[in-house]
Amino acid sequence: MALRCGRILAVGPSEALLNLRGPHTSVQSLRGAAMIPGFVDAHLHLLSGGLDLFRLELRGIRSPEDLVQRVADRARLTPPGEWILGGGWDENAWGGPMPHRSWLDRVTPHHPVFLLRTDLHAGLVNSEALRRTGITESTPEPELGAIDREPATREPTGILRERALEIVARTLPPPSAEDRDAALQAAARHALAHGVTQVHDMGALQSADESWASLEGLRSLEREGRLPLRVYAQVPLDERHRLARMIADEGHGGERLRWGGVKGFVDGSLGASTAWLREPYRHHPAHAGGPITDLEELRSGILEAAALGLQPINHAIGDRAVDWLLGVYAELHQPTPGPHLRPRVEHAQHLSPEALDALQSAPVYLSMQPAHMVDDGPWIEERIGPERMKGAYPFRTLLDRGASVAFGSDWTVAPLDPRVAIEAAITRRDRAGGHLGTHEAIRLDDALRAHTRGGALAGPWGRSTGTLEEGKWADLAILEPSPFTGEPGEGLRESEVAMTFTAGALVWSRPEATVEPGVRDEND
Numbered sequence: 001m002a003l004r005c006g007r008i009l010a011v012g013p014s015e016a017l018l019n020l021r022g023p024h025t026s027v028q029s030l031r032g033a034a035m036i037p038g039f040v041d042a043h044l045h046l047l048s049g050g051l052d053l054f055r056l057e058l059r060g061i062r063s064p065e066d067l068v069q070r071v072a073d074r075a076r077l078t079p080p081g082e083w084i085l086g087g088g089w090d091e092n093a094w095g096g097p098m099p100h101r102s103w104l105d106r107v108t109p110h111h112p113v114f115l116l117r118t119d120l121h122a123g124l125v126n127s128e129a130l131r132r133t134g135i136t137e138s139t140p141e142p143e144l145g146a147i148d149r150e151p152a153t154r155e156p157t158g159i160l161r162e163r164a165l166e167i168v169a170r171t172l173p174p175p176s177a178e179d180r181d182a183a184l185q186a187a188a189r190h191a192l193a194h195g196v197t198q199v200h201d202m203g204a205l206q207s208a209d210e211s212w213a214s215l216e217g218l219r220s221l222e223r224e225g226r227l228p229l230r231v232y233a234q235v236p237l238d239e240r241h242r243l244a245r246m247i248a249d250e251g252h253g254g255e256r257l258r259w260g261g262v263k264g265f266v267d268g269s270l271g272a273s274t275a276w277l278r279e280p281y282r283h284h285p286a287h288a289g290g291p292i293t294d295l296e297e298l299r300s301g302i303l304e305a306a307a308l309g310l311q312p313i314n315h316a317i318g319d320r321a322v323d324w325l326l327g328v329y330a331e332l333h334q335p336t337p338g339p340h341l342r343p344r345v346e347h348a349q350h351l352s353p354e355a356l357d358a359l360q361s362a363p364v365y366l367s368m369q370p371a372h373m374v375d376d377g378p379w380i381e382e383r384i385g386p387e388r389m390k391g392a393y394p395f396r397t398l399l400d401r402g403a404s405v406a407f408g409s410d411w412t413v414a415p416l417d418p419r420v421a422i423e424a425a426i427t428r429r430d431r432a433g434g435h436l437g438t439h440e441a442i443r444l445d446d447a448l449r450a451h452t453r454g455g456a457l458a459g460p461w462g463r464s465t466g467t468l469e470e471g472k473w474a475d476l477a478i479l480e481p482s483p484f485t486g487e488p489g490e491g492l493r494e495s496e497v498a499m500t501f502t503a504g505a506l507v508w509s510r511p512e513a514t515v516e517p518g519v520r521d522e523n524d
Contacts, residue, residue: 001035003474006503010470033498034482036448037466038197038475039418040455042367043346043408046201046231047214050183051175052412053190056086058115059415063094064103071115072107080110083172087116087412089124090271092379098148099124101158114168118375119269119413120205122161125168130156133171142167144292162268162292169207180217188229192508194417195477195497198230200367200408200459202263202313202346211235215259222257228507230475231257232459234313237264237301244308255473255503258460260341261311264301267321268292270349270376270383275318278352282385289318299328302343306332312343313367319352319391326358344458347372347410350384351391360401365458367406370395370424370447371414377430389437395425395450396440406458407451419492422447426492444483444492474504 002009002020010017021027056074061067067089074084091098104113104126112129116122130136137154141147145163147156160168175183191199201218203211212235221227235243240262252260267289268274273281276289291298302312312332316325322345329343344365349372351359359366373393381389398405407425409416425447428435456466465473478499483492500508 003504006474008470008472008474033478033480036477037452037468038477039195039451040198041196041408042200042406042455042458043202044199044411046187047183048205049411050187053186057088058086059088068103071104075108075111084111084113088118090118098159101126119271121269121272121274123165125158133167184217192500195500197475197502200232203234204236208236208239218257227256229502233259234261234263237262240305240310261313262305264298264314265293266291266316266325267318276321277318278320281383283382302328311341315346317347317349319350322348322355323352329364351394359403365404365406369408369410370421373424373436374431377434377436378432394440395442399446405450406454418451423492474501476501
């Protein structure tokens with residue numbers, strides 16, 4: 001491959017390309033490593049992910065005692081009165097029960113604590129955090145949210161769900177501009193270390209201000225030449241008019257940072273039992289989840305956003321939520337808008353047979369995260385039963401029917417490591433060693449395509465990134481050793497990112513990589 005001015009000049013046999021060398025051309029030998037397009041992560045939360053790199057990490061804990069110990073260790077390092085923030089816990093890892101504020105109270109009497117569940121749809125707070133936020137036994141239940149309570153006294157247990165999380169979010173001190181920029185840069189480096197050269201940032205977790213602050217921080221980095229990867233930044237659907245005015249005044253951005261999508265929510269998550277299902281949950285026969293947003297407001301917002309030339313991007317996990325969303329997308333005016341403005345379904349974890357049929361011809365992108373299978377696998381049958389499991393993460397069926405699939409991580413819900421997602425899609429293996437619907441497994445080349453070309457097409461750089469073709473930006477990842485050896489998925493597990501390039505520039509390299517670094521001449 002020959003590169004020039006950040007783009008791919010030619011691809012072909014070495015003897016045909018060597019005559020393109022100039023006197024200062026850098027020549028790099030891969031020595032058996034593999035070169036692929038830079039990974040595209042089509043769904044993550046960049047600012048919150050970067051902040052979490054500095055916060056308390058609870059992913060992977062296997063007991064309540066471990067959770068409490070990690071909080072106690074952080075409390076010893078945190079000045080009294082300051083918030084302890086973190087997340088990643090999953091009660092399924094220790095077989096239940098849900099954590100309780102009393103677990104934290106005995107080790108954090110002088111610190112407010114807020115710990116998000118791994119899916120970000122529930123959180124745990126201690127008594128000091130409840131005091132600061134004013135949540136008591138008499139606090140009314142928030143609309144489209146829930147405060148778990150003791151049956152006898154109605155005192156909060158410390159578990160907050162969906163919109164109840166916003167009560168805490170409004171109390172938290174916002175990160176300073178310096179902390180925000182440091183978090184965004186740390187997140188960018190973290191992505192590049194995993195070969196990710198383009199991300200679709202879903203922005204806010206709890207507030208619209210968070211999305212705008214993230215976008216402003218990204219704009220500052222881009223203006224200063226300190227943004228080393230491509231970012232497609234979203235704001236909440238409710239902010240569509242503000243975004244439309246910004247685009248009218250300034251356009252959609254440039255080659256490193258673009259905006260133009262708006263994010264909404266239909267339902268919650270399967271892990272928190274708030275995903276909206278056609279039939280009740282198996283473990284909760286009177287409950288089928290439900291929308292976490294006013295559906296009429298959401299529908300009108302989606303239609304209005306599309307009319308404003310914005311890309312509708314909406315979270316839908318349960319089969320009924322996906323059915324509803326596809327029905328709204330079918331109302332969008334024809335002809336279909338340009339490819340990068342096609343509406344998107346985020347997650348689409350559980351699909352009905354009717355949805356699978358509709359997606360065969362629908363001009364819709366499915367933004368999916370295979371790594372969620374790794375966490376969901378051990379308990380998914382308990383939630384929805386064996387019959388509905390057949391429609392869970394149906395990658396093979398979707399690809400066979402020609403659906404447009406883009407892979408991502410949903411970082412920080414799952415690791416920002418494409419290898420985890422790709423291995424899950426190929427092997428269907430969960431963290432307990434079981435397998436989830438192996439008939440829906442896909443090949444390595446299909447998984448790589450969904451995590452490169454598929455993601456690029458779902459965003460604004462579909463014509464200029466995502467494949468190794470002449471004229472496209474030289475966004476590259478070098479994997480060492482090559483993943484195209486051994487059993488499917490197994491070779492990828494052993495493969496590590498040796499180098500990452502954005503627009504032909506080396507932006508990350510592993511110190512022990514054996515690939516020859518070459519010599520770079522900025523004037524060539």
